[in-house]
Amino acid sequence: MEICVIGAGYVGLVTAVCVSDFGHNVRCLDIDEERIEALLRGEVPFYEPGLAELMKKNIDKNRFLFTTDVDLAVKGAEVVFIGVGTPMNPEDGTVNLDYVIQAAKDIAPHLSPKAVVVDKSTVPVGTARMVKSILLESGVPESVEVVSNPEFLREGSAVGDFLHPDRVVIGSDRVEAAEILKRAYHPLVENGIDFLVTSPEAAELIKYASNAFLAVKLTFINEIALLADAIGIDALEVAKGIGLDKRIGKKYLRPGPGFGGSCLPKDTHGLLHIANTYDCRMNVVETAIEVNDNIPAILAGRISTALGGLQGKKIGLLGLAFKGNTDDVRYSPAIEIAKELVKGGAMVTAFDPEATKLAKRVLGDSISYANSPEEALTGADAGVIATEWVEFGEIDPSDIREWMAGDLLADFRNIFSPKAIVSAGLRFIGMGRQG
Ligand SMILES: NC(=O)c1ccc[n+]([C@@H]2O[C@H](COP(=O)([O-])OP(=O)(O)OC[C@H]3O[C@@H](n4cnc5c(N)ncnc54)[C@H](O)[C@@H]3O)[C@@H](O)[C@H]2O)c1
16 A cells, blocks of 8 residues: 655654555654654654664665655555644643644645545544534535544554554444455454444543553552551552452553653643633542642652752752653653752752753753763762662662662652662652662
């Protein structure tokens, strides 16, 4: 099939690479010229394990075209995926649909009459119909179908998630359009992946409801961890006991510094606003957001208490990305913890294997940046683990003790066992675990 993908970000590029691996010819369009230039040099413009290799494999098979030319990208394509950003409007938490609207206007003059336009971006209920109206107003024939096909991949394991999804959701009023999309995804059909065909509106809500559920589950275990800390017991034991109940499940029950990233924060807010449009209130989700927003300050407060105040203290921060295996710092709890520590008067030096460049854009020179965990921790009064990079867990806690001037290690990702930290002569504070 001839396929076009609009937007070469985490979702767009992964979609483009994976569907080309399914055997289709793919043209991938972005308005960001630098991004397209990097892709034309064979470079992936962000950190995503396994993506560069799969991209190279399919470029070598001549199945790929990267371009900023919308006509070249869209002309003759049977399926046009829209994978542009839908960020949160910072002033009111609503979903910014400007990029989706612009993309619809951009592609309209170049669409073939039988094309299926696929909303892959996370968009509020009603957006597929809105995109269809934009196309119709732009003179696109009625035969062009707009389908909602939300994406559930996670950064850090995006390629595997795309190739082995739990389910594929297709929101479409017309069976034919859903069938064309199934052809685009043929290996997933052959592998017996569940395809759920719904109305466009249900598909749009499924995405927000899924992310809100995950955010609530994470926040629930974080509140249990705060309670476990107050009682003085191990929240991981509690999480295990809860997760073994199959009705609940083990996943998303790891206590930590709160949910972040490009999806859960904006999508929980997005759901509140969708509900608001229909005069409904999502009290559970509203509370999860509030609890989550408070966690970085609670954790910085714990460090402050253990150090007898933050003013003038040197703190080595390991991790800036919102989770391990990604360079994404959007709504990262690590960034929020850094801000809280700086607000309290601490001098923070941070190390992240991949996210420093993007973190600098947010934190600027309010903190210093190191090139290794050792450099970040040398001479520090306290060390803080804020992102669960595997390599942090490979550090010997006795090295940390040697590097630091002080003896406090805050492991908010539960990378180490508290026993290992205490045995190395360090004081431990964590999230749901006792030293
Ligand atoms: N990142 C994730 O883990 C993830 C997972 C599931 C769903 N989503 C959703 O997917 C969508 C995209 O997210 P992302 O993280 O990939 O965004 P991103 O910011 O990484 O990428 C968006 C890309 O779209 C490009 N773009 C914007 N307008 C364009 C236009 N008119 N034509 C061509 N290119 C254009 C931008 O230049 C950018 O490269 C969002 O709605 C997001 O909520 C993201």
